[in-house]
Amino acid sequence: MFVSYKWLQDYIDLTGVTAEELAEKITKSGIEVEGVEVLNEGIKGVVVGHVLEREQHPNADKLSKCLVDIGQEQPVQIICGAPNVAQGQKVAVATVGALLPGNFKIKKAKLRGEESNGMICSLTELGMEGKIVPKEYSEGIFVFPSDAEVGLDALELLNRDDEVLELSLTPNRADCLSMLGVAYEVAAILGREVKLPETDLEPINEKASDYVKIKVEAKEDNPLYVAKIIKNVKIGPSPLWMQTRLMNAGIRPHNNVVDITNYILLEYGQPLHAFDYDRLSSKEILVRRAVDGEKFVTLDDAERTLTSDHLVITNGTEPVALAGVMGGANSEVTSDTTTVLLEAAYFNGQTVRKASKDHGLRSEASARFEKGVDPNRVRPAGERAAYLMAKYAGGEVLEGTSEVDTLTVEPEVVSITLEKINRVLGTDLQMNDVKEIFDRLQFQVSVEQDTITVTAPTRRGDIRIEEDLIEEVARLYGYDNIPKTLPVGSTTPGKLSAYQKKRRVVRQYLEGAGLYQAVTYSLTSADKASQYALEKREPIRLAMPMSEERSVLRLSIMPQVLEVLKYNSARQNDSLAVYETGAVFLSNGEDALPIEIEHLAGAVTGLWHSHSWQAEKKAVDFFVVKGILEGMFAKLGLEDRVQYVQSKVEGMHPGRTAEIRLDGVNVGFVGQVHPTVQKELDLKDTYVFELSLQAVLQEETAPLQYNSIPRFPTITRDIALVVNRETVSGTLKDIILTTGAPLLKEAEVFDLYEGERMEEGKKSIAFSLKYLDPERTLTDEEVTKVHERVLEALKEKAGAVLRG
Template sequence: MLVSYKWLQEYIDLEGVSAEELAEKITKSGIEVEGVEKLNEGLKGVVVGHVLECEKHPNAEKLNKTLVDLGNGETVQIICGAANVGKGQKVAVATVGAVLPGNFKIKKAKLRGEESNGMICSLQELGIAGKLAPKEYAEGIYNFTPDTEIGKDALEALNRDDEILELGLTPNRADAMSMLGVAYEVGAILGKDIKLPNPQPETSSEQASDYINVSVEAKEDNPLYVAKVIKNVKVGPSPVWLQTRLMAAGIRPHNNIVDITNFILLEYGQPLHAFDYDKLGSKEILVRRAKDGEVIETLDDVKRSLTPEHLVITNGTEPVALAGVMGGANSEVGSDTTTVLLESAYFTGGVIRKASKDHGLRSEASSRYEKGVDPERVRPAAERAAELMIELAGGELLGGVVEADSLEVKPAVVSTTLGKINKVLGTDLDMTQVEDIFARLKFETSVDNGTITVTVPTRRGDITIEEDLIEEVGRLYGYDNLPTTLPVGESTPGHLSDYQKKRRVVCRYMEGAGLYQAVTYSLTSAEKATQYALDKREPVELAMPMSEDRSYCA
């Protein structure tokens, strides 16, 4: 999980705690931070420029001569080879003296007889991997939106003044596969409250139920399916802040609708899918197991043969998505999409894992479903996505919500005693300290005569038994604070037996005479085990040998 330090600050106050310090605190609390990457490290001198003039280079067909305003009244001539450069654009300019990735320094130069005072940059030249750049800027220079301030630090405008913490998560900590989950964790470590989104999108008088009906046959695989309808959307590029957050998390931006679903996946840990409503071909969503030999063409333009072990989303007849893994090409959101059907669902991990493995499709969505998503976030995530589609795509959310709900969610209730906690950890904590730790974790507790009972939020599906509670206390109290002791008891010093002493003397004598000792591998095959045996006896066969050639001990 890649965590943006700047993004995390929107949920929790990190003043006075640097990214490196935060990484150390998270690691000491039980989640390893594998590294902290400063996105603009070593880079300087890149500003937002305004292309005032652009014409063909008089002496080179593939070059352009531009006049660029760098702000503060400074105008320079820059020779640029990008085919997509043009008059009126806001671009990233590496000024003379700037330093780019690889310690590449920008100097004044003459290109085919024309002076060039800087370089107009692509995203790749600013350190962003080509596979993460928006497709329209995969080649050529990057264009800022027209309202971007001239002369502003371009790296700041691209959110490259950020630091990324890479969390090495174990499978049980699925809760930390979202920004909100990490915020809860950091809040518990620092003892601070967190600010959660509170989506309240406005709705129209039209009802979503007039547009779609949802039914689920495979209730065990999909106990909750929520659908929302957003009309009159305008599909286009996402704003820079959204694109840069996705790129920093290793996800390539596509368009505002798809980017919003990916943003919510990162924020809430809840995968979403957006269908082009007009391409569905019906007013029905039916979730069922696939028929044997049924075929779906997924978004990667590959036709996939399905089996009854796979779960599919259908329009009542044909599949439109491989549930929890990838959508179908026949319902993809494109530039001509005007009405979006938004899916937010709770799928069980086993059926998603099976489909992902069978088809070699491990996506951000499938990895979260496999480890388990929070059932309490299914609806809020849909609300948050709808709110963003109204804000960023001009959409109109229809009233109501259409859902199929057979999900029964009961938070785990686990108890332990203060005596057991102190015995296992070797501490001398009092109940007030234990209650404070669970309060920082946002766990509800009740205490009765030395026994503390904890109601565990559904987001923490890894806590089910008493030992899990003790682990939470230990890691947030601080492993470094646990007392250390030495073993107590009588010990007998080791020594060599008479045989071992004599053997060692003989070995040293023979080594001194120039001989070498050969220690052969004791495991061999059944045929070789008896070839050089001095005594005739049955060789010992290994129960779990690494190979047939090493399956017997002579």
């Protein structure tokens, strides 16, 4: 809602309160003012000029040489390119030295050899938008009424010496979609009186009811319809002050009758419509639901196909207006109109919204009906419009109205105790303080002991319950004045749980390792739901899915993470590393809620690192991803409790996949995506992992312990073992470390040989063993004794012999 500061002063005394101060007070009282626009900012030196002479420029077909009186001693010559400039006009002139929008300074100039001392301006050159300029002046200069005084400030006559407050209204404050509504609000804030507009008129000795009969079939959609008749109107431009007020509010002026209806829309918040009475070709107005398929041409010359959901105003047979939205071309006011039928009605907001939405016709009128208009302003708005038409269109208003009234409006009555107001707000207000606030709001108030009973005016349709009254007290008392209090009772300071801290460690570690976090949908398709699931259960289907692609709750994060890789790879991002922590959903029975378990999944493809200046590139492989996981488990203090066991997982490479076990329990997997899946997704070699993060983070870890740096030297022995090709190195390593404890500290694989010199079905695995006693220096004899015991255990448990 755009609120003119100057216009607002017609209804309330704003002495001592600037527009900026008013904006701050309105904002603090609960309605946000988004900004205050100074309309003449950056403009000066524009006056009213009188074109004394106009002749064709001698050297240009499209320029005019004008002699203009601008209120100085001598008229000045101005070259003008506007096609509508003519002798005798009163125009806006930017004098030499004037400043126009865009920091455009007017200087003396010569145009095609002729001197020009200023500029005759159009409204757009004075900062107005082209869409709000009257059509007759949209492609030329603006012409003032003939009584405009030469030399006066043109911006003042155009009401550009004004400031406009832009109110950001919430849907419940429809009362402030009018100047009067804002005036009531400001009056309550400032504690001042509201001056209502003048509506007194002298009707002629004819009755409106003799000219038209009103009939309403759809009474629920239109409980009140009031028609006034104004005869002998003279269609012409509306007064300049009215035109400029409309333009400042973003509405284009048309003619005096139409402008008056738009003016009342802004003033009262009540939409009106003016019909050309003679073009109705009937003495009846019938309000009914449209017939399915009925055709109707609106004012924008578009043919509309109506349905039975739409409410129409008819002349008894054919539609002449789409109720509350737009009038019809067959009854619009034109330059030949002499008799006007003025409609003031109360339409159901939902019916208006349906028609507005169906036809894409959202107007100022429909917006107000949708949010709710004051039913008690319907008649006053019509009377005010008739008064203005008599005054500015020379009309003669017929006595009375023709109407249908089945509207029953009862103001809301709400009671509340002073104790509750103070308890909710944390204040210590007295009864007189609260009553004074409601008096300023012009609410009827009665007090009985500690109870306040408020009768809210119909303009305030948002007042319905006790909390609404508390809000009114709070905002007018001043939110800044409400004392600051702390909650009563014991409180627990907020902090991260142990689980949350560990999850944060995981995320920070993975991001430090070069993986980007992804966030994907928990919903997937039925064919992807069970892929890579750590625990197989029946997928849970939504009762009303948005689409088949988002119809089932996921059992694994991996399919979504692979989709992330596919999406980015298709956009030429070849080297990718992503992870996601999120919930998977396991069915818990048909009539029970699913179990949510947090998983961690990651996927890496392309080059792990590339140093082109060193001619070094390393592609991602199994051990890169396994190393990332090992580092993560080390961060969590679980590295000694995790094992990697070769396994087969559907959708994974059969020879490059390992099961991740925590204390012997399967918690996930790591490995390469199966080549056929990679091909389907158009990915290079891709290595992934997924594990139950919940299972990992819920594990208790021992307190961190530090060991002193060894003071004594270690002894290293290397062995090459010949074993069956099916034997895995992890089994051999476990035997070595178990048998060699406590002196044997480390065992690492450093070579694998399966060449021609090996016996069929055999392979050679080489280990480097490190022996250490932190308390003394070991002797060769001690190491040899343990070393031989290790070799013997390898032979007995794994059939491993030293390679000759």
